Amino acid sequence: MSQSIEVTETSDLAAPKAARLSTLGFFMSLPPVLVLLGFIGVPIVLAFAFSLGHTSGPNEIISLIGQEIYEKDSWWGTLDAYRAVFQDSRFGPDLRTTLAVTFIATFLVVVMALGMGIYQRIVGGKLAMVMISLSLVPLFVPVVIAAFAIRTFYDGNGFLKSLLYHFGIDFPTITMTTNAITIGTIWTSLPFAILMVSSGLQSIPDALIETAQDAGASFLRIVRTIMIPLAFVPIVIAITFTAIGIMGSFTVPYFLGANQPTMLGVEIALFFGPYNRPQLSVVMAFVIFIAASLVAVLYVWANVRSAKQSGRI
Amino acid sequence: MKKSALKKLVAVLASAGLMLLALAPTPASANQTIRLYIGADTNVKDLWEKALLPEFYKAYPDYKVEITYDRNGQNDAQTLAKVVASKATRKDPGMDVIDGGMTVQLGGAGLLWRGTPGLLPNLRNVPQVLIKNGKGGIPYRASLVLLAYNSKNVKTPPKTLAEVLAWAKANPGKFTYNAPSGGGSGFAFVQTVLDTNLTKKEVDTLVTLPNKTLQAKWEKGFETLRELNKVTYGQNGTYPVNNAATLDLLSKGLVDMGPVWSDQIASALKAGTMPKDIKTTTISNPSFTGGPAFLGIPNNSPNRNAARVLVNWVLSPAAQNIIVTGVMNGLPVIPVELLDASAAASIGAVDITTLRPGYLNSNATDLRSAWASKVPGK
Numbered sequence: 266m267s268q269s270i271e272v273t274e275t276s277d278l279a280a281p282k283a284a285r286l287s288t289l290g291f292f293m294s295l296p297p298v299l300v301l302l303g304f305i306g307v308p309i310v311l312a313f314a315f316s317l318g319h320t321s322g323p324n325e326i327i328s329l330i331g332q333e334i335y336e337k338d339s340w341w342g343t344l345d346a347y348r349a350v351f352q353d354s355r356f357g358p359d360l361r362t363t364l365a366v367t368f369i370a371t372f373l374v375v376v377m378a379l380g381m382g383i384y385q386r387i388v389g390g391k392l393a394m395v396m397i398s399l400s401l402v403p404l405f406v407p408v409v410i411a412a413f414a415i416r417t418f419y420d421g422n423g424f425l426k427s428l429l430y431h432f433g434i435d436f437p438t439i440t441m442t443t444n445a446i447t448i449g450t451i452w453t454s455l456p457f458a459i460l461m462v463s464s465g466l467q468s469i470p471d472a473l474i475e476t477a478q479d480a481g482a483s484f485l486r487i488v489r490t491i492m493i494p495l496a497f498v499p500i501v502i503a504i505t506f507t508a509i510g511i512m513g514s515f516t517v518p519y520f521l522g523a524n525q526p527t528m529l530g531v532e533i534a535l536f537f538g539p540y541n542r543p544q545l546s547v548v549m550a551f552v553i554f555i556a557a558s559l560v561a562v563l564y565v566w567a568n569v570r571s572a573k574q575s576g577r578i
Numbered sequence: 579m580k581k582s583a584l585k586k587l588v589a590v591l592a593s594a595g596l597m598l599l600a601l602a603p604t605p606a607s608a609n610q611t612i613r614l615y616i617g618a619d620t621n622v623k624d625l626w627e628k629a630l631l632p633e634f635y636k637a638y639p640d641y642k643v644e645i646t647y648d649r650n651g652q653n654d655a656q657t658l659a660k661v662v663a664s665k666a667t668r669k670d671p672g673m674d675v676i677d678g679g680m681t682v683q684l685g686g687a688g689l690l691w692r693g694t695p696g697l698l699p700n701l702r703n704v705p706q707v708l709i710k711n712g713k714g715g716i717p718y719r720a721s722l723v724l725l726a727y728n729s730k731n732v733k734t735p736p737k738t739l740a741e742v743l744a745w746a747k748a749n750p751g752k753f754t755y756n757a758p759s760g761g762g763s764g765f766a767f768v769q770t771v772l773d774t775n776l777t778k779k780e781v782d783t784l785v786t787l788p789n790k791t792l793q794a795k796w797e798k799g800f801e802t803l804r805e806l807n808k809v810t811y812g813q814n815g816t817y818p819v820n821n822a823a824t825l826d827l828l829s830k831g832l833v834d835m836g837p838v839w840s841d842q843i844a845s846a847l848k849a850g851t852m853p854k855d856i857k858t859t860t861i862s863n864p865s866f867t868g869g870p871a872f873l874g875i876p877n878n879s880p881n882r883n884a885a886r887v888l889v890n891w892v893l894s895p896a897a898q899n900i901i902v903t904g905v906m907n908g909l910p911v912i913p914v915e916l917l918d919a920s921a922a923a924s925i926g927a928v929d930i931t932t933l934r935p936g937y938l939n940s941n942a943t944d945l946r947s948a949w950a951s952k953v954p955g956k
Contacts (some may be wrong), residue, residue: 524954539759
């Protein structure tokens with residue numbers, strides 16, 4: 266970065282160097298693009314063709330092995346596989362569960378992350394440091410371990426139930442319910458959101474907050490009109506990444522959820538493996554992909570907005 | 579970039595390439611390296627790694643076995659595709675011996691080498707009917723699903739399926755079985771309930787041929803299973819995800835009864851992870867399913883001779899002893915008289931040729947899918 270700025274400021278002699286650097290830069294950025302295109306882009310195109318009933322060519326073997334394969338009946342394909350998925354009695358409840366868990370968990374995660382971030386920004390001090398550090402611990406625990414720990418904690422003879430039993434309270438067993446999935450996903454998603462939101466809030470200049478305080482603005486007003494708008498992009502990033510991550514989660518719903526309805530991540534794996542219905546699982550994957558794309562639109566919109574405000578575009 | 583720098587870069591890259599070549603295994607001993615693919619639960623992997631192979635190396639020091647492990651056969655579909663594709667394109671399938679559920683499909687597709695006693699002498703001791711059912715898959719051990727119960731709370735264990743169902747209804751929250759998609763023990767329970775509404779001939783058809791029309795007869799069995807939703811563990815129509823989860827609930831005392839794999843419960847009891855109060859029994863009318871596990875040698879394996887050496891040894895009495903007594907606690911495929919006295923005593927009298935087999939794979943996937951849409955949470 267600094268080099269390229271230097272180049273623009275020096276004389277014509279630097280021009281060949283700049284050209285060389287840009288060629289080098291192009292080739293340096295090529296590998297990730299090629300990997301994405303080759304190992305992710307092409308399979309996505311093939312999978313999409315498969316979902317539309319194009320069962321020949323590279324999709325031939327999987328079509329031979331899989332069951333309930335719908336083959337195309339016109340040049341562009343068929344929507345029969347999509348129809349089959351939408352008519353399946355499992356899909357509707359699964360989609361609702363996935364969207365509900367995503368929405369509720371993301372909302373709670375962001376609210377909690379905001380609370381933590383604002384506390385650290387306004388009050389600060391040692392206690393806030395300790396709390397932030399503690400809240401990041403789940404980041405370093407593998408999800409499968411965390412899911413297992415949560416299951417053991419809330420299980421029929423888990424800690425929570427045993428403890429409350431001593432006080433004469435019969436707490437319901439919440440493992441194998443959607444509530445358990447929500448708790449589990451909040452646990453695993455919180456650290457990243459806190460990291461993102463608190464760093465966003467940290468970058469707000471002290472002067473702005475102090476000026477507002479001097480002018481007699483209330484705490485809520487400072488949060489509403491200064492802190493959240495100035496940390497808007499990091500907050501949106503936290504929302505989108507949390508939501509997309511939860512939408513595609515597998516381990517937590519697999520360990521903590523009910524058999525049916527479950528989240529689509531689990532259902533896709535079940536359809537692909539144990540039920541041997543690869544085409545239907547691909548269709549579900551595209552539905553999730555569309556839902557995640559809608560969330561990604563939010564991310565793009567926020568970035569464009571902030572770029573416009575800072576005059577970059 | 580200057581020329582000298584370019585030269586240096588080329589030199590570094592070239593030397594790195596040479597180093598990689600040097601690190602790659604030498605192909606000289608390729609015909610004595612057996613590539614074993616395992617697509618099964620961890621106890622099967624342990625059986626090979628910790629029990630069978632150390633003894634195999636003692637008997638055949640010149641051979642080497644390379645294991646590729648796929649937990650619970652989760653990638654069976656892809657591996658199956660790989661073998662099918664390798665046959666079509668006349669390439670090396672990348673494995674010489676396969677241990678896993680997909681040997682049944684590969685055998686059915688005619689992609690496995692059919693063992694004969696001429697080239698596989700120890701096959702003589704294996705019951706003919708099992709060899710015939712394998713269609714090229716070579717039976718090497720067997721296991722069956724048993725009913726496990728907590729003897730502290732269940733004084734008179736059920737003897738028939740009807741009694742199991744009656745016990746479950748009389749003791750809400752104390753019986754469970756795992757989702758058929760997650761493991762064979764729960765699958766066996768579901769199949770056994772469904773089979774009560776089918777004739778023996780119809781069951782035989784579903785064991786050997788894909789058949790959608792007969793599957794309609796499952797409906798009544800699913801109704802029976804739906805009735806259990808209110809009384810199984812959790813009491814809201816949820817079920818443990820896999821074999822291990824059923825064992826977990828049993829060991830913690832959360833349930834008092836459930837179907838389990840014979841080898842898994844025997845290993846757990848031996849390891850002490852399962853309390854001694856948990857006992858097992860077989861049920862009848864109909865019995866839970868069970869059967870042999872097969873090894874497969876792909877037709878197009880470039881190293882069939884070495885593969886035969888390994889498979890023949892696994893069928894020897896020495897290796898069958900290890901299968902019975904070692905980490906696996908499996909059942910042998912050779913007559914009990916050929917085993918050591920202690921091994922023979924530990925298994926008692928189970929006739930593995932009369933075990934009720936599970937459904938054909940394509941019917942089994944249909945069952946898993948149908949169960950998931952018709953039973954849990956309904």
